[in-house]
Amino acid sequence: MDFAHYIGGEWVGDSDVTTNTSPANRDDVIGTYARGDAARVDQAVSAALAAQPDWASASPQLRHDVLERAGALIVERKDELGRLLAREEGKTIAEAVGETVRASQVFKFFAGEALRNTGDAVASVRPGIDVMIEREAVGVIGLITPWNFPIAIPAWKLAPALAYGNAVVMKPAELTPGCAWELAKILDEAGCPAGIFNLVMGPGSKVGARIVEHEDIAAVSFTGSVATGRQVAVDCAARGKKVQLEMGGKNPMVVVDDADLDVAVGASLNGAFFSTGQRCTASSRLIVTAGIHDAFLDKLTAAAADLVIGDPLDAKTQIGPVVDQGQLDQNLEYLALAATEGCDVRGGGLGNGNGFFMHPAIFAGASNQMRVSREEIFGPMASVIKVADYDEALAVANDTEFGLSSGICTTSLKIATDFRRNAKAGMVMVNLPTAGVDYHVPFGGRKGSSYGPREQGSYAREFYTTVKTSYIAP
Numbered sequence: 001m002d003f004a005h006y007i008g009g010e011w012v013g014d015s016d017v018t019t020n021t022s023p024a025n026r027d028d029v030i031g032t033y034a035r036g037d038a039a040r041v042d043q044a045v046s047a048a049l050a051a052q053p054d055w056a057s058a059s060p061q062l063r064h065d066v067l068e069r070a071g072a073l074i075v076e077r078k079d080e081l082g083r084l085l086a087r088e089e090g091k092t093i094a095e096a097v098g099e100t101v102r103a104s105q106v107f108k109f110f111a112g113e114a115l116r117n118t119g120d121a122v123a124s125v126r127p128g129i130d131v132m133i134e135r136e137a138v139g140v141i142g143l144i145t146p147w148n149f150p151i152a153i154p155a156w157k158l159a160p161a162l163a164y165g166n167a168v169v170m171k172p173a174e175l176t177p178g179c180a181w182e183l184a185k186i187l188d189e190a191g192c193p194a195g196i197f198n199l200v201m202g203p204g205s206k207v208g209a210r211i212v213e214h215e216d217i218a219a220v221s222f223t224g225s226v227a228t229g230r231q232v233a234v235d236c237a238a239r240g241k242k243v244q245l246e247m248g249g250k251n252p253m254v255v256v257d258d259a260d261l262d263v264a265v266g267a268s269l270n271g272a273f274f275s276t277g278q279r280c281t282a283s284s285r286l287i288v289t290a291g292i293h294d295a296f297l298d299k300l301t302a303a304a305a306d307l308v309i310g311d312p313l314d315a316k317t318q319i320g321p322v323v324d325q326g327q328l329d330q331n332l333e334y335l336a337l338a339a340t341e342g343c344d345v346r347g348g349g350l351g352n353g354n355g356f357f358m359h360p361a362i363f364a365g366a367s368n369q370m371r372v373s374r375e376e377i378f379g380p381m382a383s384v385i386k387v388a389d390y391d392e393a394l395a396v397a398n399d400t401e402f403g404l405s406s407g408i409c410t411t412s413l414k415i416a417t418d419f420r421r422n423a424k425a426g427m428v429m430v431n432l433p434t435a436g437v438d439y440h441v442p443f444g445g446r447k448g449s450s451y452g453p454r455e456q457g458s459y460a461r462e463f464y465t466t467v468k469t470s471y472i473a474p
C-alpha cells in the first residue's frame with residue numbers, strides 16, 4: 001500500500017487497498033490507497049471527538065492560520081496537484097490546475113471567515129435582560145464527496161467545517177482518493193491539530209454508510225448522485241442528524257432569437273462538453289427558439305466536431321476521457337437510446353487510445369419528454385430542443401425534476417430579467433455557461449438538485465454552525 005488513511009494525526013494503513021489508475025491510460029497506475037471499513041470510521045470519530053472541543057474553543061486566529069497555510073501550500077503545489085488531478089479524474093490539465101487554484105482560494109476565503117463569525121445582541125422584551133445570539137461549532141462532521149471535482153469539493157466542505165471549529169471525518173470517492181490524500185498531507189503540514197481532520201478512504205457501502213449511521217457524527221455534508229443522496233438524507237433524518245445534499249442536474253441553456261450566436265455557441269459548447277460533461281452544472285438541455293435554431297445547431301455541431309479529444313496532460317487537449325468503464329458504458333447506452341427515441345445524433349463515437357475516450361454528442365430534434373432530456377447522463381452529451389418562443393423556452397427549462405443552474409443567451413434586458421426572476425433554479429447565468437461559479441457566493445439548487453442549506457461563501461455558515469440564544473439577567 002502506498003497511501004494510508006489519516007486518523008488522529010497518524011498515517012494508518014490497511015491490508016485491503018484500492019488501485020487508482022488513470023482513465024486516460026489504463027496502464028498508468030497512480031498508486032494503491034488504503035480501503036477502510038466501519039471500524040476505521042469508528043477510530044476516526046473517536047479521534048475527532050477527543051480533539052474537537054479544544055479546536056472550537058481555541059482563538060479563531062489558530063483556525064485562520066491553519067486554513068491560510070493550507071491555502072498557500074495548495075497554490076504553491078498547483079502544478080503537481082493539477083497533474084495528479086488530471087491523471088486520476090481525466091479532466092484537462094488546464095481545468096485541473098484551475099480547480100486546484102480554486103481549492104486554495106476556498107481555504108483562504110474561509111481563513112478570513114474564521115475571524116468573522118459574528119453574532120447578534122438584541123434587547124429583550126423583558127426589562128433588564130440581555131439577549132445574545134451566537135453561532136457555535138456543530139461537533140464532528142462527516143463529509144462524503146464525489147469523484148468529479150476531487151479537490152474543489154473536499155475543499156469547499158472542509159474549509160468551512162474547520163473554520164467554524166468542527167472536527168471532520170472525510171470520505172472521498174473511491175475513484176479519486178489521490179487528491180483527498182494530498183489535502184490530508186497539506187493539512188498535516190499546515191499544523192492542523194491531530195484528530196481535527198481525518199481521512200478514511202474506501203467504499204460508500206462501508207465507510208460512507210458508517211459515517212451516516214455513527215451516533216457521534218452530528219452532521220453530514222454529501223455531494224453525489226440523487227439516489228445515494230436521498231438515502232443519506234433518510235438515514236440522517238432517522239438519527240436526527242443535520243444533513244446537506246448537493247446532487248444532480250439537468251440544466252437548461254435557453255437560446256432565444258436575439259442572442260449573439262457566437263456567445264450562445266461558446267457558452268453551450270463549454271457548458272455541455274467541457275470537463276467531459278461530468279459537471280452537476282453541465283448544460284444538458286439546449287432549448288433554442290425557432291428563428292435561431294438551425295444556425296445555432298449547425299455552428300454548435302461544427303464546433304463540437306473540432307474539439308480536441310485526448311490525453312488530459314497534453315496542453316492541446318480540450319476534452320479528456322470519461323471517468324471509468326462504468327460511466328463510458330452508461331454514456332454509450334444513452335447514445336443508443338437517443339437514436340431509439342428519435343433524435344438525430346451528431347458525433348458521439350469512441351475516441352482513440354488506451355482510455356475511456358468518447359466524442360461529444362448532440363441530440364438534435366430532441367423533445368423535453370424523452371428520457372435523454374429528463375435523466376442526468378453525466379457525460380459529453382446534450383439534447384437540442386426546438387421551441388416556438390421565449391415563453392415556451394422558459395416553461396421547458398423549468399419542466400424538470402432538477403433545479404441547479406439555469407442559463408439563457410439573449411441581448412434583451414427584458415427577457416434576461418424575466419428569466420432571472422422565473423427560472424426555478426438555485427443559480428441563473430445570463431450569457432454565460434451554466435457551469436463555472438465563484439467561490440465566495442452561495443452554490444446550490446432547488447427541487448431534486450439540493451437539500452438543506454447552501455454551500456460556499458458566507459452562506460456555508462448556516463450548515464457548519466448551530467445557533468445558541470442566551471438570556472442574561474445581570
Ligand code: NAD
Pocket residue numbers: 144145146147148149171172173174202203204205207208209212223224225226228229231232246247248249279280376378404449
Ligand atoms: P455517488 O452518489 O455514486 O457517490 C458519491 C459519494 O457517496 C462517494 O464518495 C460514494 O462512495 C459515496 N456513497 C456511495 N454509497 C453510499 C452509501 N450507501 N452511504 C454513504 N455514502 C455512499 O456519486 P458520484 O458518482 O461519485 O458523483 C456523481 C454525481 O455527483 C452526479 O450525480 C453529479 O450530478 C453529482 N454532483 C453534484 C454536485 C453538486 O454540487 N450538485 C457536484 C458534483 C457532483
